Structures are given as structure tokens and as C-alpha cells.
Amino acid sequence: MRYAMAIDTKRCVGCSDCVVACQTENNVPTGYCRDWIVEDMAGQYPELHLEIRSERCNHCEDAPCVRCCPTSASHVVEGGVVLVDHDDCIGCKACIASCPYDARFVHPKGYVDKCTFCIHRVREGKKPACVSVCPTHAMIFGDLDDKNSDISKALRTRQHKTLIPEAGTRPHVYYLL
Amino acid sequence: MTKSLNRREFIKIAGIGAGGFAAGASALHAWNPFQIDPTQIASSGIPGVTPTYCEICFWKCAGWVHKKDNEPWKIVGNPDDPHSNGRFCPRGTGGLGAYTDPDRLKTPLIRVEERGKQVFREATWDEAFDYITDKMNLIKEKWGPECVALFTHGSGGDYFKNLIKAYGSNNIAAPSYAQCRGPREEAYVLTFGEAVGSPERTDMQNSKCIVLIGSHIGENMHNGQVQEFTEAVAAGATVITVDPRFSTAASKSKYWLPIKPSTDLALLLAWINVIIEEELYDKDYVEKYTYGFQQLKESVKNNTPEWAYPITTIKPHIIRETAREMAKNAPATIVHPGRHVTWYGDDTQRVRAGAILNALLGSWGRRGGFYSQVKAKVKSPALPPYPKPKKDWKDAFPGKYPLANLAISQGICDATIPSVERDCSFKGWFVYGTNLLMTLPQPKKTLEAIQNLELLVVVDILPAEITGYADVILPECTYLERYDDLRVSAGRVANVALRAPAFEPKYDTKPAYWMARELALRLNLGEYFPYEKIEDYLEYRLKSIGSSLDEMKKLGVKQLPSDQNSLYFLEGEDFEFYTPTGKIELYSTQLANAGFDPIPQYTAHEEPGEGYYRLLYGRAPMHTFGRTANNPNLADLMDENEVWINPKVAKEWGIRHRDYIILENQDGIKSAKIRAKVTERIRHDCVYMVHGFGHSQKQMRRSFNKGANDSDLISKINVDPIMGGTGMRVNFVTFRREVA
Incomplete structure (x- = not known):
């Protein structure tokens, strides 16, 4: 089982619903977020191209944050989901420095926090909060090892990319182009 | 094609949910295929889940409010709701912020200093109501009830509409007509x-x-x-x-x-x-x-x-x-x-x-x-006929806006300022859920009108700018703390949605239904509000569609049967x-x-002069007008607006991306400071900003002084002669450096 997410940049309008849904679902304090919107503009007027992405922890297959964590607070659970054990985290920020995606932050309570792929929901058979709320159905979550999952189908049929592939971390968040 | 398409669709604007349809209940002969078995609803039966429909914007998506450990947790869409298909937008998802906002109005307030000085005293509800009814009686006696007007936007406005009509005025204006979609409907x-x-x-x-x-x-x-x-x-x-x-x-x-x-x-x-x-x-x-x-x-x-x-x-x-x-x-x-x-x-x-x-x-x-x-047919209880008003806002403008079907907000504003040309001057305003100083163009004129009033009552949740000029402020509880009338929706499937209170009202706030009824009782108009409890009113309406409050609390949304056989014209149909x-x-x-062009003709509009750029404005997905700028969840997503400027223009003016600048319009009116967004995404002859920022009200701490308010810069309007809409994209701005 390998959990992954795909964001359809053709559908995403950058409304930030994923951001606020994550904040309320996971009680993320005001001023912090586990996911965020990036608007990537290219070209010159009037030949323009805009790519809108919802970004978050990439739950990398070769996760530098897990490798560098001195207390093993950063760890991998089922489906390759990368989590932080809040009790074991000493807030040293080594993981923050190692993450190519700037996906982690220090929670006001002192531990490092980030996207969990809403594993608490996934374990109940639900989709992550961001995926379930997205009004434009721009997000797909599922198991890459299941050939019939929506995400496997989307990656088979659609052009896609990952972010900063040169970092070599083998991210599990894909962007459909 | 069905006959229902042939029925005149009267123009409905803003919050017309009350009233419903008195006739046509006979169409509900058969249960529809969409009817949902309450036992199949995932959310029903879960303790701490309450149905609502969203009030953060006019789309009114229906969903469920969840609590965890008896604390507010989240709001999610109802999958049976055609407005949202189970997926709320960021504003609805962040709707809890309206409830948790510490800057909310907390108690009735009565003004003790001159308008705009913002000196109020806390009052009891009785004091507030007595103040209002004394003034209303005075206005009725001295100038006639037609001299009271209502500006409204939002669900609770319907009860005040009922109150004002019962009192004897039909001067009910919604800025969503003349400042928004009126021209489209006409x-x-x-x-x-x-x-x-x-x-x-x-x-x-x-x-x-x-x-x-x-x-x-x-x-x-x-x-x-x-x-x-x-x-x-x-x-x-x-x-x-x-x-x-x-x-x-x-x-x-x-x-x-x-x-x-x-x-x-x-x-x-x-x-x-x-x-x-x-x-x-x-x-x-x-x-x-x-x-x-x-x-x-x-x-x-x-x-x-x-x-x-x-x-x-x-x-x-x-x-x-x-x-x-x-x-x-x-x-x-x-x-x-x-x-x-x-x-x-x-x-x-x-x-x-x-x-x-x-x-x-x-x-x-x-x-x-x-x-x-497909139209929904939900009965409303019969009320006594309203008194017939002797005059309305149109009398103040003989021969103007012949095709306007609804009162125009700025028309009421104009007719509040005494003039030798007209005898109709408004003396009292009720303002429900609309921050007129940001909603209407030409805020100076609005302020001038306000200074001529005998009574200004503002019903709001937040201490929005308009509250600063009120004689009496009535603090409403949020949509999460109250029942409201049913949301009765037409669509591919007709449906109704229930809003029930998820939480007790915070502070000394009250639902609009209660306020309007209390005022009616004091004005001897109680017969227009026959139900003491809104729950009984809702039961009456729900009974007409074979439902009940209990069922709706489990369903949230009920889809109604249709007597319409197609959503489209049939082939060759007459x-x-x-x-x-x-x-x-x-x-x-x-x-x-009416003397207008029967076929549209192009006429050129005035263009910006040298060094000026047309001011365009619009929306951001996480905000609704100015009413969400102070919402903690939504301000977190976007807490100030930016002015979009083409890079070539920015270079000419030496403006760098993210610089704070000031805009000055053709009349010399200056904006608050606003960040420049230097972007290829806009033409060279205009600038753009999101509406709803630049609040000047200190009591709204999160949004105070954040970004600029486009309404301040809209000192000029071109009025649509057909229906009175206010063309607002006729203002031009130039750039000024921020004065430290």
C-alpha cells in the first residue's frame, strides 16, 4: 500500500478551501497551515500561463526529515505516510532544514507539525479533509499499489509531475497538468 | 415544455425566502424519487451534529455543524444539497470564525454623542426597543410611515421586511439590486x-x-x-x-x-x-x-x-x-x-x-x-393584508428609472437628503446585515443622508462601519446560533433546507426573528407575527410539504417532487x-x-486621462464583500488586498512589487495604503483590487487598516437610466507614494 495524492491543476481555482478545511479538521492554530496555495505565473502579457497548486508535505518515499530526526519522532506509518510523534519531538528543527518543500513548521506548543494525509480519517475509510471538501474535485487521494484506484488511473492517463524531483526524495504528491 | 417556465418570474433579490408560495401545494401529489430515507443519512444520529445553511454569502449552501467534546469543530457540506453538492467553499468551511470572532457586537447599544463619534452606552433590549418604537411612532404621526426605509441583505432581513410593511412602508431596498445584479435581471x-x-x-x-x-x-x-x-x-x-x-x-x-x-x-x-x-x-x-x-x-x-x-x-x-x-x-x-x-x-x-x-x-x-x-412550493401562514402606502421612493424621482422593479438603495439615500425639488424625505432607516458605507458608492453622500435622519437602526453581527452612525445597534447572533426561515430553492430539483441553532447565542445577542417580533408587539402589529416561536412557524411551513422540524433536523435538506417534465424546451414546442x-x-x-434604444447601441465611455487608470474591483474566493475580513479563519487566508498593476506602468511610476502605495482618484480622494501587485495579468490602462478591505473601524481589530477600500474611491457613478443601477467602474486613479 502506497498512499499518494494528485492535484489537478486544470481544475484547481486556488480558493484555499483545502487550507481552511485542514485547519478546522486538525485544529491547526490561526496563523499556521499544513497546506497552502501556490500560483505559478509564466509568460508576458498577453501570452500568459498560470498554474495553481495546492501544496503540502509530499510524504516522500525517501524522506530526509525521517532520516535526520534524532529522536525518531518523524516516522513512517502504513501506506508510506510520514508523521511526527508530538511527544517524541524535541523541536530541534533538523527536519525543517532538511525538507525541500518547506512543509513543516513549529507548532506554538513546541513540536514540529505538518500534513498527516489525515491518516485518522483515512483509517476510518474517509478521504483527507482537503480532498473531501474541494469544491472543484481537484484532488485525488488513494493507493498507488491498487491499479484500479482513481489516483492510479489518473496517473496512467494524465500528464503529471512532482515538485523538485531533483531532490531525489520520490514525493507522493503529484500534479496533473 | 412545462407551464412553469411561462410564469412570470418576478425579480427576486436578496433574502426573499419568506413568503414562499401560497398556492400550488396540490402539486405535491407523489413522493419524489429523490426523497431520502433518514436512516441513510450518515450525519444524522451523530450527537453534536446540527443542520444549517451557510450565511457567509448569498449562495446559502446547506451543511452540518459538528462539535467535538461539546466545542465547535467544523462545518461540512450536506451531500443532498444542490447548492453545494456536499462541498462547502472556503468561506462556508471557515464559517465558524463568524461565531468565534471576539470582536462581535455583544449587547444592544444606544448612541449618546453625535452620529459618527461612536460614543454609545450599553442598553437593555427593552430600552433599545422603546427608543426605536418611540421614534417610529413619532415618524408615523409627523411624516407618515412611508418615510421609513429598510436596507437589507441576508436571511434575517425578511422579518424586518414584514415589520416595515406592516408598519406601512414598502421602501425596501437591497444593494444587491442597484449595486449588483439588477441590470441583469431587468x-x-x-x-x-x-x-x-x-x-x-x-x-x-x-x-x-x-x-x-x-x-x-x-x-x-x-x-x-x-x-x-x-x-x-x-x-x-x-x-x-x-x-x-x-x-x-x-x-x-x-x-x-x-x-x-x-x-x-x-x-x-x-x-x-x-x-x-x-x-x-x-x-x-x-x-x-x-x-x-x-x-x-x-x-x-x-x-x-x-x-x-x-x-x-x-x-x-x-x-x-x-x-x-x-x-x-x-x-x-x-x-x-x-x-x-x-x-x-x-x-x-x-x-x-x-x-x-x-x-x-x-x-x-x-x-x-x-x-x-423547478420551483419549490412551500406554504406560508396567511397574514393580515399590509396597509397600503401612500407613496414610495419612486415618487421622489418622477419619470426616472421607469423599468426598475425594486427600490434602489442610492435612490433612498438621495431622497433622504432634503431638497426643494421633492417633498419626500426619509426620516428613518433600518439597516439589516449590510454595511452601507462600503456597499454603496459615494460614501460621502450616504453620510450626508444619515445626518438628516430621525432614526437609524442597525442590525448586525459585527461593529461594521455603519454601526458607528446608528442611533440604536441591535446585535444579532450568528447563523450558527439561530433558527431562520427555510431556504426554499428552485433548481434542477426543488428543495428546502433547514437552519437550526448549533450553539446557544453568545453574549447578549438575539435572532432577528425575535427582534422584529418584539418591535411589532410594541407597535401593536403583533398580528403580523402570529408565532411566538419561530419553530412553530417552521412546523407550519414544513407540514405543507409533508415534513416536520424533527425530520428536517435529520435530513438538513429535503428534495421536493416536481410536476415539470423537462428542464429544457421540447423539440418544436410552442x-x-x-x-x-x-x-x-x-x-x-x-x-x-419607455424611450430607450430597443436594440443595444454602443456608446463610448469616458476614458482615463494622462497618468490615470480605470479602477476595477472584484472578489477573492475566501471573502464575501467586507463582511468576512474580520473572520479569524478567513483573515488567515487573506488579510489585506493588493492593487494589481501592469509591470510597464509600475516601471514608469517606480513602483516595485509589494510596495505600499496610495491611490488617488479623479476627485482627489485618497485611499488607505495598499500593496502593489506588479503583474503581467492586467492591462496597462486599468488597475484592479479586491473589494471588502480597508476597514476603518477600530473595533474590528483584525481587519482595521488592512488594505484599501475601493468604495472610498468610487465617488462618481453613472446611473443606468433604465433601472437605476449604479455603474461604478467609471472612476480613475493615479498613484501616490505612501506618506510615512
Whole structure:
């Protein structure tokens, strides 16, 4: 089982619903977020191209944050989901420095926090909060090892990319182009 | 086609949910296939889950409010709700912030110093009501009840409408008419005999070609509509976006036409010209359903793409190519009617040009164009007849705005300022849920009008700017803390939704229903509010559709059976439109009779002078007007607006990206400081900002002094002579450096 997410940049309008849904679902304090919107503009007027992405922890297959964590607070659970054990985290920020995606932050309570792929929901058979709320159905979550999952189908049929592939971390968040 | 499409759709604006339909309950003969077994609802039966419909914007999506450990947790969409399809937008998802906001109004307040000085004393509800009713009695006696007006936006406004009508006035204005979609509704009524309505009857999910005229779907987060738009985009629909700005929608479009602002009507006429000259129109449809084709053909014969090019800056071959693209996909092509369309003062005519284009393409009443909404029929209890007012706002403007169907907000403002030319001056205002100082253009005029009032009552949740000028402030509890009238929706499926309180009202706040009824009792108008508890009123209405409060608490949304056999015209169906000719009026007999152009004609608008740029404004997906800027969840997503400036312009002025600057308009009015967003995404002759920021009210701590308020800069308006809409994109700004 390998959990992954795909964001359809053709559908995403950058409304930030994923951001606020994550904040309320996971009680993320005001001023912090586990996911965020990036608007990537290219070209010159009037030949323009805009790519809108919802970004978050990439739950990398070769996760530098897990490798560098001195207390093993950063760890991998089922489906390759990368989590932080809040009790074991000493807030040293080594993981923050190692993450190519700037996906982690220090929670006001002192531990490092980030996207969990809403594993608490996934374990109940639900989709992550961001995926379930997205009004434009721009997000797909599922198991890459299941050939019939929506995400496997989307990656088979659609052009896609990952972010900063040169970092070599083998991210599990894909962007459909 | 069903008969219901033939029924005159009166223009309904803002919060008309009460009233319902007195007749027609007999249509509910059979249970519908959509009826949901309450035991199948996942959310029902879970403790701590309450049904609501959202009040953060007018789309009113239905959902469930969840608690965890008895604390507010989250709000999620109801999958049975056609407005949201179970998916809330960021504002609805962040709706809890309206409840948790520590800056909320907490108790009734009575002003003790002059208006605007913001010196109030805390009052009891009794004191507040006594103050108001004393003044209302005085006004009634001295000037007549017609001298009280209501401005309203939102669900609770309906109870105040009932109160004001019972008191003897029909001066009820919604800024959503003359400052927003009024011209659209009038244009469609003039052309097709029916309004577009809200949620719009646009069948975008089935469209193969979507034409957006300045409509920035995706940035305006009208939920169901955004969902349909993205479904169409994903299915490969051709999108043609006409906008001086590379909007989110433009970025999803096959064609982006960066038109010179204020020239849209020229482009529309050129499209009509191409469609007619190249015989691309739906000949059978035009023959069968429309009136005035020959006059139209004659009228637009000179409006060629070559004529439009120097006006619009859109190249002739692009105009032809896009016109052919529309025709190729017709009738599943929709020229979207837009929503906020009060731009230049000839807005009814511009929107009508789009309506005419839709008629030529045969998209009205066709799949992928406009569908016929199934209406919900829910009974309301009978009330005694309202007293007949002796005069209304129109009397203050003899002969003006002949085709306005609703009171116009700025008209009431004007008629509050005493003038030798008129004897009708308003003496009392109720303002429900609308921050007039940011909603209306020309805020100076609004303030002048306010200083002439005997009574200004403001009902709000937040200490919005308008509250600073009130005589009495009545603090309403949020939508999460109250029942309201049912949301009765027309659509592909008629449905009703319930709003029940998830939490007890915080502070000393109360629901609008209770306030309006208490005032009615004190004015001896209690017979207009026969139910002490709103729950009993809701039970009465729900009984008429075979439901109950108990059932609705489990369902949240109930879909109703339909007696309409199709959402579209049937092949070759005869149909009588509710227009004087019974046809779709390409040539408007009503406009001709009233002395206006029966077919839209392009007239050039004033252009910005040297060093000035046209001020455009719009929406951000996570905010609704100015009412969410202080919401902790939503301010977290966007806490200030920016002014979009083309890089070439920015270079000329030495403005760098993210610099704070000040805008100054043609009348020398300066904005608050605002960040520059230097971007290729906008033309060189205009600037753009999101509306709803730049709050000047200190009590709203999160939004105070964040960004700039476009309304301050809208000191000039072009009024639509047909229906009184206020064209607001006629102001020009230049740049000033921030003074430290």
C-alpha cells in the first residue's frame, strides 16, 4: 500500500478551501497551515500561463526529515505516510532544514507539525479533509499499489509531475497538468 | 415544455425566502424519487451534529455543524444539497470564525454623542426597543410611515421586511439590486420575460462553450456555479473569457480576450454581427421564438469586427473565430449573464446584448444553455393584508428609472437628503446585515443622508462601519446560533433546507426573528407575527410539504417532487414568453415604449486621462464583500488586498512589487495604503483590487487598516437610466507614494 495524492491543476481555482478545511479538521492554530496555495505565473502579457497548486508535505518515499530526526519522532506509518510523534519531538528543527518543500513548521506548543494525509480519517475509510471538501474535485487521494484506484488511473492517463524531483526524495504528491 | 417556465418570474433579490408560495401545494401529489430515507443519512444520529445553511454569502449552501467534546469543530457540506453538492467553499468551511470572532457586537447599544463619534452606552433590549418604537411612532404621526426605509441583505432581513410593511412602508431596498445584479435581471426579463435568478439557471455543467464577460468564476466562489464551471472545463468545454485581467477563469480558457475596459458592448455587437452575417444563428429557433430579427440585423450591420477592433483592441480574426466557436457548440453555448454587472451605467443594455446573443444561439431553454428551474412550493401562514402606502421612493424621482422593479438603495439615500425639488424625505432607516458605507458608492453622500435622519437602526453581527452612525445597534447572533426561515430553492430539483441553532447565542445577542417580533408587539402589529416561536412557524411551513422540524433536523435538506417534465424546451414546442409580444424580444418593445434604444447601441465611455487608470474591483474566493475580513479563519487566508498593476506602468511610476502605495482618484480622494501587485495579468490602462478591505473601524481589530477600500474611491457613478443601477467602474486613479 502506497498512499499518494494528485492535484489537478486544470481544475484547481486556488480558493484555499483545502487550507481552511485542514485547519478546522486538525485544529491547526490561526496563523499556521499544513497546506497552502501556490500560483505559478509564466509568460508576458498577453501570452500568459498560470498554474495553481495546492501544496503540502509530499510524504516522500525517501524522506530526509525521517532520516535526520534524532529522536525518531518523524516516522513512517502504513501506506508510506510520514508523521511526527508530538511527544517524541524535541523541536530541534533538523527536519525543517532538511525538507525541500518547506512543509513543516513549529507548532506554538513546541513540536514540529505538518500534513498527516489525515491518516485518522483515512483509517476510518474517509478521504483527507482537503480532498473531501474541494469544491472543484481537484484532488485525488488513494493507493498507488491498487491499479484500479482513481489516483492510479489518473496517473496512467494524465500528464503529471512532482515538485523538485531533483531532490531525489520520490514525493507522493503529484500534479496533473 | 412545462407551464412553469411561462410564469412570470418576478425579480427576486436578496433574502426573499419568506413568503414562499401560497398556492400550488396540490402539486405535491407523489413522493419524489429523490426523497431520502433518514436512516441513510450518515450525519444524522451523530450527537453534536446540527443542520444549517451557510450565511457567509448569498449562495446559502446547506451543511452540518459538528462539535467535538461539546466545542465547535467544523462545518461540512450536506451531500443532498444542490447548492453545494456536499462541498462547502472556503468561506462556508471557515464559517465558524463568524461565531468565534471576539470582536462581535455583544449587547444592544444606544448612541449618546453625535452620529459618527461612536460614543454609545450599553442598553437593555427593552430600552433599545422603546427608543426605536418611540421614534417610529413619532415618524408615523409627523411624516407618515412611508418615510421609513429598510436596507437589507441576508436571511434575517425578511422579518424586518414584514415589520416595515406592516408598519406601512414598502421602501425596501437591497444593494444587491442597484449595486449588483439588477441590470441583469431587468435585461433578461425584457428579453425572455424571466429573470436569471439566484442560484443562476445556467446549465454550465452541460455547456460545450462558455463565454464569460468579466465574470471571474473561481474568484467569485459561487459554489455550485464554480463546480459546474470546472466540470465543463475538465470535460473539454471551450471557455472564452473577456476580461482586462488574466483572471483565474481566463487561465482555464482557450481564448482570453484582454479587452479594453468599458468596451464590452462593442465586442458583443460585433459577435452578433458575425453570427448574423455568416448565418450562424439557429434559424428555426429564431423564427419560432423571437421577435425583431430584421430590426436587429439592420441595427448591427455596421458593427463589424473591423469596427470593433479599434474600440476593444480585440483583433477582427479573433472576434470571428470566437463567434464561430460559439455557433459550432450551440445550443450548448452559454454567454454567461454575469452577476455583479453595475459597471458603466449602460449595463442593462450590455447584458441585453449577451441575452440577444444567447437567443441567436438558441441556448435559452436548451441543454448546456439556460434551463427552466423547478420551483419549490412551500406554504406560508396567511397574514393580515399590509396597509397600503401612500407613496414610495419612486415618487421622489418622477419619470426616472421607469423599468426598475425594486427600490434602489442610492435612490433612498438621495431622497433622504432634503431638497426643494421633492417633498419626500426619509426620516428613518433600518439597516439589516449590510454595511452601507462600503456597499454603496459615494460614501460621502450616504453620510450626508444619515445626518438628516430621525432614526437609524442597525442590525448586525459585527461593529461594521455603519454601526458607528446608528442611533440604536441591535446585535444579532450568528447563523450558527439561530433558527431562520427555510431556504426554499428552485433548481434542477426543488428543495428546502433547514437552519437550526448549533450553539446557544453568545453574549447578549438575539435572532432577528425575535427582534422584529418584539418591535411589532410594541407597535401593536403583533398580528403580523402570529408565532411566538419561530419553530412553530417552521412546523407550519414544513407540514405543507409533508415534513416536520424533527425530520428536517435529520435530513438538513429535503428534495421536493416536481410536476415539470423537462428542464429544457421540447423539440418544436410552442411557447409563450412573458413579454408583450409573447416572443423573445430581440427588439424590446418595452424599451422602445419607455424611450430607450430597443436594440443595444454602443456608446463610448469616458476614458482615463494622462497618468490615470480605470479602477476595477472584484472578489477573492475566501471573502464575501467586507463582511468576512474580520473572520479569524478567513483573515488567515487573506488579510489585506493588493492593487494589481501592469509591470510597464509600475516601471514608469517606480513602483516595485509589494510596495505600499496610495491611490488617488479623479476627485482627489485618497485611499488607505495598499500593496502593489506588479503583474503581467492586467492591462496597462486599468488597475484592479479586491473589494471588502480597508476597514476603518477600530473595533474590528483584525481587519482595521488592512488594505484599501475601493468604495472610498468610487465617488462618481453613472446611473443606468433604465433601472437605476449604479455603474461604478467609471472612476480613475493615479498613484501616490505612501506618506510615512
